[in-house]
Amino acid sequence: MVIACHVPLWVHGTPIFQYVGFCVARSPIPGNAKASTSGTSKESGSHVFCFICHELTTNNHPSRDSIGKNLQKLKSMVRLRHLSVLLMLCVLGVFSANSGLIAKTFESNGISYVEEDIANQTVSVTKHRNAGSKYSGLVNIPASVEYDGKTYTVVGIDNEAFRGQVELTSVVFPKTLEFIGYKAFLGASNLKTVAFSSSGVLTEIGAQAFKSCRYLSNINLPNSLKTIGEYAFEDCEALKTIKWGNSLETIGKAAFKGCGNLESDLIIPNSVKSIGELCFMNCVNIKRAAIGSSVEIIGADAFLQCTALEDVSLPESLKEIGYEAFRGCWNLPSIEIPDSVTKMGYGAFRYCVSLSDVKLGESLKEIEGWTFEQTAIRKIDIPNSVTTIGAYSFIECVDLQEVNFGLGLEAIYDSAFLGCVSITNIDLPESLKTIGSLVFAKCENLQFVTIPSSVYDISDRAFAFCPNIMGVYNLARTPQNIYNREVFYQSGIDGHVVVHVYVDLYDLYTTTIGWYDIGTDYLCGIEIVADIENASVESIVFAEDPIYCKIGEQKKPNVAIYPLNASNKELQWISSDESVLYVDMYSGDIIGLEEGEAFLTATATDGSNVSASVKVIVTDEAGIGDVMIDRPTETVIYDLYGRRLNRLQRGINIVNGKKVYVK
Known part of the structure; x- marks a missing residue:
């Protein structure tokens, strides 16, 4: 029972x-x-x-x-x-x-208290026992109170203790205060000042603690404070200045969302490790944001629509920028992403219409969808670490003129560069495998495209509505998969695109399903011209030097092979120490076996015997070194037939691996 x-x-x-x-x-x-x-x-x-x-x-x-x-x-x-x-x-x-250890509630000098720790005689301020009771004007919360012959230490403000107290204007907190609870002052709409003890022990301000305190103008946070909870100061419309403590670690979700008068210079202290999502959303007065040196995560929408933001300084500690973190920061002209950042969420800088200068870090793995949609970027260098460019990443970046693709890029997804009307030349890297639909559609001034031998899929309308294409240089010896005949839909002069292939591949391209269909379509017509000479390999360049590899990790080194029209780009791979580094002879895939160093050598198999080597460092943890691209030190010029030239000539030249057009 x-x-x-x-x-x-x-x-x-x-x-x-x-x-x-x-x-x-x-x-x-x-x-x-x-x-x-x-x-x-x-x-x-x-x-x-x-x-x-x-x-x-x-x-x-x-x-x-x-x-x-x-x-x-x-x-x-x-x-x-x-x-x-x-x-x-x-x-x-x-x-x-x-x-007899049952928590008591009592009242002293008009303030209600409840026991927190009976043994240690601590209390927190709680709601009035009489629901109709109100606080007005200044409330000075004492460090201790006496009741029933005992002295209690005041350590907290209980959940909702002052919620809706619209006549409350000022609060003085004692130095003994340790926490402020959930919704403690929510809706205390006439609260103007809060005074924290500079020598206090406050560690946490709870969620929504001061939300909608619309007249609160200044806060001086104590050095003891570690956490500001979610929505803690949301919609404090008059809040202008914040004096941060030096122990603060976490600024919660939407903590200062809608604080439209917040100071123009926002300096996040070095102790902070994370900035929550929506944290400073719609803080339309912030002009400069200096992010502290310990911040690792900037949450989603953290600075969404901070329309006055002109300068952002990101620390080397930063690892992740959340989705749409800086969306709609209209006045932001430039941004430098540290090498420590491995992830940027989708739309991170979407609609930053003044953003013209962008430097991406060398550890970034992916440019997610909509990241730079409708920005003013003029030039972008894609790091070698990036393997994918997401859908709509640079859509309608009408000022974008130059894109330098990294040697690790494997896929460009749908509409990534759609409507980038200022691009004139596209040189896709040898690592690329997939081109999505509409990727370069409506690039109205695009004239020349180089498609490397590594590409095996080209989706529908990838180069549609590009009326000024003068030539497409297809370096694949095996025709790519074409999913429908509209790859070049309404592109080229008079709807006609010239596709250049190797001299010995005319019959192959004109009889292959897909390419043959394009050639017979009126609106998507192409002409196959077999005029690219078979050239020998002259140089092999590694994208990383040295390469870092964990024990047990498998990775594929990225290389560039020059000239671009080298007809046989197959390589053979060798490790100098197979006890440290395993390498597949044909694919080049490497696996770290034990700590140490080994040299990885790639040799051309076209009979030229050209080779290149790079140091591989195998560690328990992958290191990040200086990533370098070994560009040729001399100017090397070829024509489209692979013949080496002494000087530039009229028409298209290949200069150090890039096409240069001379009128």
């Missing part, structure tokens, strides 16, 4: 459960033990007995061991789901009732 015991338990002034104690009818009470405060009863002539209650009522200070033994006895007697939880509640309930 279970009998409940009415014992309230309190956490930060809030009762979390009440009916917790219980007893189980089993056997007569041994010896002269009396029934506990959990109650007694008779059932079929048996006395109610609870081992735990017996222990607590016959021993003022029962040992943990004796209680534990009796818990095991009781478990063996009763089969009850969640018994362990109920037994613990029994212990708490009986112990509280037996010792």
Whole structure:
């Protein structure tokens, strides 16, 4: 038989459960033990007995061991789901009732308090017991209060303690304060000043603590503060200045969202590790943001629509920029992404219409969708670390003239550069495998395109509506997969695109399904011209030097092979120490085997015997070194037939691997 015991338990002034104690009818009470405060009863002539209650009522200070033994006895007697939880509640309930340790609420000088820690005599400010009571004007919360002959230390502001107190204008907090609870001052719409003790011990401001305190203008946070909770100061429309403490670590989600008058110079302290999503959204007065040297994450929408933002300084500690973090920062002209950043969420700088100068870090893995949509970027260098460019990444960047693709790029997804009307030349890297649909559509001034031999998929309308294309140089010896005939839909002069292929591949391209279909379509017509000479390899360039590899990690080194029209770009790979570094002879894939260094050598198989080597460092953890691209030190010029030239000539020239057009 279970009998409940009415014992309230309190956490930060809030009762979390009440009916917790219980007893189980089993056997007569041994010896002269009396029934506990959990109650007694008779059932079929048996006395109610609870081992735990017996222990607590016959021993003022029962040992943990004796209680534990009796818990095991009781478990063996009763089969009850969640018994362990109920037994613990029994212990708490009986112990509280037996010792008289029940949280009290009381009032002193017009302020209501509730006991926090009975043994240490601490209290927190709580709601008025009388629902109609109001605070007005200045409230000075003392460091200690006396009640019933005892002195209590004030350590907290309870959840919703001052919620909706519209006549409250000022609050002075004691240095003993440790926490401010959830919604503590929510809607105290006339609160103008809050005074924290500079030598205080406050560590946490809870979620929505000061939300919608519309007249709060200045806050000086103590050095002890570690956490600002979610929405803590949201919509504090008059808030102008924040003096940050030097121990702050976390600024929660939307903590200062909608603080439209926040100071123009925002300096996040070096102690902060994360800036929550929506944190400074719609803070339209911020002009400069200096992010502290320990920040690792800037959350999604953190600076969304900070329309006055002109300067952002990002630290080398930063690892992740959340999606749409700086979306709609109209006046931001430039941004430098540190090498430490590995992830930028989609739309991170979307609609930053003044953003013209961008430097991407060398550890970035992916440019996600919409990242730079409708920005004013003029030139972008894609790092070798980037493997994918997401859909719509640079859509309608109408000022973009030059794109330098990194040697690690494998896929460009749908509409990535759609509407980039200022691009005139596209040289795709040898690492690229997939070109999505509409990737370069409506690039109205695009004239020349080089498609490397590595590409095997070209999706529909990839180069559609590009009326000024003068030539496409397709360096693939095996025709790519074409999913429909509209790859060059309404492109080229008079809807006609000239595709250049190797001299010995005319028949292959004109009879391959897909390419043949394009050639017969009026609106998507192409002409295959087999005029690219078969050239030999002259140089091999590694994208990284040195290469870092973890033990057990598999990766593929990225290389560039010059000239671009080298007809056979197959390489053979060798490791100088196969106990440290394994390499697949044909694919070039490497695997770190043990800590150490080895040289990786790639050799052309076209008979030229050209080779290049790079140091590979195998470690327990992947290191980040200086990533370098070994460009040719001399100017090397070829024509489109692979013949080396002494000087530039009229028409298209290949200069150090890039096409140059001379009128």
